[in-house]
Amino acid sequence: MRAALTVAARELGGYFSTPVAYVFIVIFLILSGAMTFTLGNFFARGQADLVPFFSFIPWLFLFLVPALTMRLWAEERRLGTIELLLTLPIPPWAAVVGKFLAAWAFCAIALVLTFPLWITVNILGDPDNGVILTGYLGCLMVAGAYLAIGAALSAATKNQVIAFVLAVAVCFLFVAAGSPIVTEFLSDRIPALAEAARALSVAERFNSFTRGVIALRDLVYFASMIGFFLFLNAVVIDHRKAD
Amino acid sequence: MADALIAIERLTKRFGAFTAVDDVSFTVGRGEVLGFLGPNGAGKSTTMRMLAGFMPPTSGTARICGHDVVDQPVAAKRSLGFLPEGAPTYPEMTVSGFLGFCARIRGFRGSEANDRVGHAMDLTQLGGVWLQPIETLSKGFKRRVGLAQALLHDPPVLVLDEPTDALDPNQKHEVRGLIQSMAPEKAIVISTHILEEVDAVCTRAIIIAQGRVIVDAPPKALERDGKSLEQVFRELTLPGKEAA
Numbered sequence: 001m002r003a004a005l006t007v008a009a010r011e012l013g014g015y016f017s018t019p020v021a022y023v024f025i026v027i028f029l030i031l032s033g034a035m036t037f038t039l040g041n042f043f044a045r046g047q048a049d050l051v052p053f054f055s056f057i058p059w060l061f062l063f064l065v066p067a068l069t070m071r072l073w074a075e076e077r078r079l080g081t082i083e084l085l086l087t088l089p090i091p092p093w094a095a096v097v098g099k100f101l102a103a104w105a106f107c108a109i110a111l112v113l114t115f116p117l118w119i120t121v122n123i124l125g126d127p128d129n130g131v132i133l134t135g136y137l138g139c140l141m142v143a144g145a146y147l148a149i150g151a152a153l154s155a156a157t158k159n160q161v162i163a164f165v166l167a168v169a170v171c172f173l174f175v176a177a178g179s180p181i182v183t184e185f186l187s188d189r190i191p192a193l194a195e196a197a198r199a200l201s202v203a204e205r206f207n208s209f210t211r212g213v214i215a216l217r218d219l220v221y222f223a224s225m226i227g228f229f230l231f232l233n234a235v236v237i238d239h240r241k242a243d
Numbered sequence: 244m245a246d247a248l249i250a251i252e253r254l255t256k257r258f259g260a261f262t263a264v265d266d267v268s269f270t271v272g273r274g275e276v277l278g279f280l281g282p283n284g285a286g287k288s289t290t291m292r293m294l295a296g297f298m299p300p301t302s303g304t305a306r307i308c309g310h311d312v313v314d315q316p317v318a319a320k321r322s323l324g325f326l327p328e329g330a331p332t333y334p335e336m337t338v339s340g341f342l343g344f345c346a347r348i349r350g351f352r353g354s355e356a357n358d359r360v361g362h363a364m365d366l367t368q369l370g371g372v373w374l375q376p377i378e379t380l381s382k383g384f385k386r387r388v389g390l391a392q393a394l395l396h397d398p399p400v401l402v403l404d405e406p407t408d409a410l411d412p413n414q415k416h417e418v419r420g421l422i423q424s425m426a427p428e429k430a431i432v433i434s435t436h437i438l439e440e441v442d443a444v445c446t447r448a449i450i451i452a453q454g455r456v457i458v459d460a461p462p463k464a465l466e467r468d469g470k471s472l473e474q475v476f477r478e479l480t481l482p483g484k485e486a487a
Contacts (some may be wrong), residue, residue, distance in 0.1 A: 080331030089320035
């Protein structure tokens with residue numbers, strides 16, 4: 001675990017010594033803020049909560065998180081540093097977990113920087129801060145699931161554009177699975193699949209967090225999503241080190 | 244050999260139908276500096292990558308200090324200092340930041356990590372650039388950063404893929420001196436295209452072509468018939484000339 005944390009610390013430092021971090025954070029803050037106040041009708045709703053903000057997060061992350069993960073392994077292959085990283089005396093999973101943790105911590109930093117929204121809503125009204133906190137936890141869970149998916153796909157291809165497009169597509173599947181369009185379509189035709197699609201959906205799980213509910217099954221869902229894709233990532237890296 | 248720190252046995256690597264390394268066996272003991280020679284594409288880097296545990300062999304085994312690189316990868320890598328081809332490093336990191344990372348990941352902490360980094364930078368003369376991002380350095384400095392990374396933990400086995408590539412003549416001289424000074428304590432494998440280097444530092448030379456070991460002898464023995472090492476190399480590795 002110590003090796004994983006050392007890798008994570010290096011990675012996180014790497015984000016901030018390149019423009020990647022600043023571009024990501026600025027774009028994220030602008031888009032999330034803009035969507036909350038325009039599309040989300042933050043003022044017109046007349047309610048002191050962050051629901052308009054949270055409702056856009058799975059969709060915003062859908063594009064921003066794969067932009068973060070597409071370079072995770074592809075860049076190491078391009079620079080040849082993968083040969084260095086994987087000949088250090090650490091098990092491959094430590095490198096996989098380290099990279100994931102760094103990206104996750106980075107997403108957490110970006111989420112923390114949306115605190116002006118939280119201050120605003122507390123000045124304007126009297127929101128339930130517990131619900132807001134679980135909402136943020138839900139955002140972090142969604143980010144973790146997307147990151148694990150994106151990282152595994154980045155390991156599978158040398159090409160950053162392919163990694164990005166595939167990650168967006170796979171993440172989209174997991175969000176869209178719970179949307180009314182998909183579930184209604186499926187329940188009309190194949191009812192058995194509708195239930196399965198809803199159970200697999202990221203959006204469905206995320207919504208219970210934004211309502212202030214931390215259910216064990218939702219935590220298990222996100223943990224197993226992250227665990228599964230990190231495992232896949234480690235397997236891919238182990239088998240395709242040199243390609 | 245009693246004290247074989249590197250033991251490669253019948254190592255083979257195939258990429259599809261192409262055999263990059265074909266049934267290579269050798270051992271390297273403490274105090275030996277093995278020069279790994281061969282034309283481009285002969286399988287030098289592939290052999291070194293397998294030895295470093297980066298590429299799994301198709302068949303055969305490689306051991307470092309008795310640890311199999313496939314079955315006990317972490318133990319084998321702990322005893323190994325590896326300079327990959329092209330000396331890759333993280334370009335955005337500073338020299339000391341990068342070496343500090345390598346020290347921490349090898350389990351050194353606090354003042355010991357600092358001492359290790361300082362010592363490695365002294366050995367490779369990086370003191371003047373320790374706060375510079377690696378991407379701003381010249382090729383020669385980048386190569387030495389890679390070398391410093393391989394020496395940092397004072398490993399018993401060194402595998403260096405073209406350690407003097409891109410260095411100027413003075414720096415080449417320094418690095419050769421460094422290798423010679425470490426030689427009695429370690430088993431060292433270097434690959435190179437510079438034949439004079441083999442004469443200068445190696446106690447033994449292996450010439451490899453098309454994935455096979457053609458010659459395994461001390462450099463002096465190769466030059467016996469009044470031929471230069473270059474003549475021998477050309478005779479052995481040019482196609483059509485290997486009658487044997």
